[in-house]
């Protein structure tokens with residue numbers, strides 16, 4: 001959605017400087033303190049083209065800006081040009097937009113007719129859905145919602161790790177130690193034990209490695225027995241993954257794991273060969289990337305077994321052909337950044353001019369300060385499912401204390417417990433490592449999911465107590481001129497910009513930050529002013545503001561992939 005105030009600034013500056021309005025818009029910042037203004041234009045970027053010192057540019061531009069409408073004042077401060085927005089305009093326009101558009105407020109249409117493919121979650125079959133896959137799952141899901149809000153068609157793809165040499169090892173292990181036939185009622189726990197055991201065994205007896213490779217060859221050749229056992233592993237794993245996806249309420253437009261590309265690799269290998277990109281090295285076929293300071297991209301192993309990277313390359317070609325995407329986002333751990341740099345470099349060598357549309361949206365590590373707690377560890381691994389259950393259990397205890405008479409308490413404990421995990425994951429810049437501390441994650445007064453949900457529920461309850469129709473009509477916005485109310489409106493007005501920013505930077509934290517800020521200013525307003533009073537006009541104006549707060553909090557939570565209970 002276009003923010004009319006930002007637009008006004010961008011157009012005026014563009015007019016005065018000849019810099020395209022888009023570029024001006026991208027430069028605008030929010031000053032660190034409200035006394036300094038509502039928006040700031042740093043003039044450094046203009047210094048080159050205008051051949052003047054930034055502070056001079058700021059001073060000269062200030063004189064050229066027209067005030068009186070949406071912009072009430074312009075003030076040069078050093079190298080910055082600070083803009084003050086007209087409160088009357090801001091309040092009336094922002095609140096009107098929210099009352100009018102409701103849940104649609106903040107959405108945009110820049111993506112209409114364009115497709116974004118998001119490769120996210122992608123756990124590995126026959127292995128636990130661990131917390132390391134939590135981040136990809138919740139960041140990917142939030143981006144999916146955010147891009148959708150901007151009008152894009154989003155294809156969320158679950159690129160399951162369902163192919164590779166590890167299955168051959170499992171088959172081998174089952175043949176050694178399994179009882180009877182391998183069937184789909186086997187648990188991931190059991191598969192994991194087998195996997196760990198065969199690994200230890202292989203260390204002692206390296207000749208087993210050869211046996212495992214033989215099984216992988218059989219699997220790749222479509223051997224009936226091998227394929228049947230593999231299929232059982234896939235089925236058994238997906239049953240467990242599905243439980244996690246249901247708890248998180250996350251779905252995909254396409255579940256196409258690595259195995260899906262099995263028959264699509266020969267074409268890619270042929271293309272590489274045709275373009276003269278493949279060389280032989282110790283029996284393997286590689287793409288040499290030395291010129292880019294990277295190890296070679298291995299396309300085919302010396303025993304002709306295919307690899308993770310080759311499947312990714314086939315997936316890239318398939319996705320381009322199928323979706324003609326505007327963007328393809330890989331929401332994957334920072335540990336794989338070399339892999340993606342190699343992959344994208346190979347694309348460039350293959351003369352795929354859409355290479356720039358592919359982005360590795362990387363994120364840092366997640367760990368628990370208490371090591372996960374004994375109750376969420378099985379062996380050495382933390383199962384995500386156990387973490388979610390623990391969050392729900394702890395929330396249940398907190399709610400039993402806080403609000404024992406709450407109807408529908410069980411569902412709310414789930415919404416809040418799981419929401420707490422999602423919010424904590426999204427709340428810091430994604431590239432940063434994060435350390436979960438249960439007390440912090442679930443603190444109802446900290447910068448947490450429960451705090452935002454609780455604030456939302458609080459304003460729902462105010463609205464329940466208001467007798468009139470919602471949203472109120474005939475609002476006199478002039479009555480909302482107290483500082484606390486104005487701060488709330490300023491925050492609400494930034495919601496559309498933050499959605500845009502979250503999309504542009506692949507950064508859901510842009511939304512969490514605004515949510516927390518909105519809660520803080522909203523609560524400040526609420527503590528300073530009585531919403532429901534004997535004065536009908538004042539009540540209507542304040543209820544309109546509360547309605548707007550509630551609407552934006554609910555929209556923000558939905559974008560993050562969280563529930564917004566109306567009572568807590």
Ligand code: ARG
Pocket residue numbers: 119122123124159160161312315330332
């Ligand atoms: N399954 C992989 C893992 O857990 C991640 C897959 C990422 N997506 C991709 N297209 N490579 O490490």
